[in-house]
Amino acid sequence: MSAIRFEDVWKEYGDHIVLERITLDVAPRAFLALVGPSGCGKTTFLRMLLGEETPSRGRILVDGAPLKPEPDADRGVVFQRYSVFPHLTVLQNVLLGRELQQSRVLGRLFGSARRAATEQAMTLLAEVGLKGHEQKYPAALSGGMQQRLALAQAIMRGPKILLLDEPFGALDPGIRAEIHELMKRLWNETELTVVMVTHDLSEAFRLATRVIAFERHRNRPEERERYGATISRDLEIYPRRVAQPRLLHPNRSGRDDPAEQGA
Template sequence: MSAIRFDDVWKEYDSHIVLERITLDVAPRAFIALVGPSGCGKTTFLRMLLGEESPTRGTISVDGKPLRPEPDADRGVVFQRYSVFPHLTVLQNVLLGRELQRAPLTGRLFGAARRAATEEARALLAEVGLAGHEAKYPASLSGGMQQRLALAQAVMRRPKILLLDEPFGALDPGIRADIHVLMKRLWNETELTVLMVTHDLSEAFRLATRVIAFERNRDRPEERERYGATISRDLEIYPRRVADLRPLSTFRSGRDDPAAQGA
């Protein structure tokens, strides 16, 4: 579990101000949805938290310590376009994170360590509805299945913070509803602190315990370079009980399988 603090954070590119005066506390185990119009700095906010970008001013801390300036195993990320490796099988994609984590020089585990990691990866794939697809390559999976794989890949590393950048926007409504249930279940059953960028307000209110809106207070063309976006709304949402969500084991693994659909 991780507590996150943004303290008067600004992000500028040369004379272009993207974000300004961002002060925010995120409690451990929160599920935060970040909403707002395109171009208001939501993805930049995530990139700073991931470590790909640095604040121009202000500080970001995790559990009271300055954020490390590069991505690490404590921060997982899932993008809108499926962030999986096309040359690896489903099982290899999930195993890779653990192998790089435990054996950074060779990128491979051996013996008992590999058997234990493989067993854990198979169990996680079963939980996300991908049992029986371990030997397939991502190209043979549907979009919904690839996004399930990306979530399993991220969770396998056991991050403290999971960052989601429009992760479900490319999915059709039926598959998206299943992924929503899966995401909520993963959050309930792990120690994750989740921050998710979305343009879908219904998705934000369905999944998150807190919705934060970014907005430019001054958005005339001549002002866009000189004034950045800031937090305009911060809404706490009563969290849905775990009992309201069906177990992961009830997922129909074939629902979005191309073969099941005659693809």
């Protein structure tokens, strides 16, 4: 689990200011939803937290230390368009992150390490409702099933922070409701701190423990280049956790940590 802090963060592209004066503390294991009109910097905020963009001013801290400049295993991400590999099976998609993480040279695991990772991947796929689909390719899955796979793929790496960029926007309402229930359960049963961008206010209030609204206070054409969006609302919502984390994913040693299981 991780605490996140934005200290007077600005993001500018040349003379164009996207975000300004962003100061924010996110508690460990929070579920933060970012809302606001298109073009107000929500995705830019997420990209800075992922490490794909750097602040023009200010700084971002994770657990009191400066954010690492490149994406790493501590940060998982799920996008609106399914971020799975079409040439790999469901099981191979979930195993890939662990293989690259533990075997950076070969990108493959062997022997007992592979058996342990496969067992963990199979357990996680069962948790997200993909048991029996392990040998299928993503093209054979529905949109909802592909998004379940993307969640499993992200969680298998054991991130401390999970970033969601409009992850459910392309799903039909019925499927979206199912994925919402899955997301709430995964968050309840893990150590994850979640930051989600969404245009859907009902989704934000259904899933999050805290909703942050971004807004441009100056929207006249001559002002849009000189002034960026900032936080206009910060709403705490009653926590929805119903259980202590059960740690669906193992720690980075590949073995369950008994001390953490009692957390």
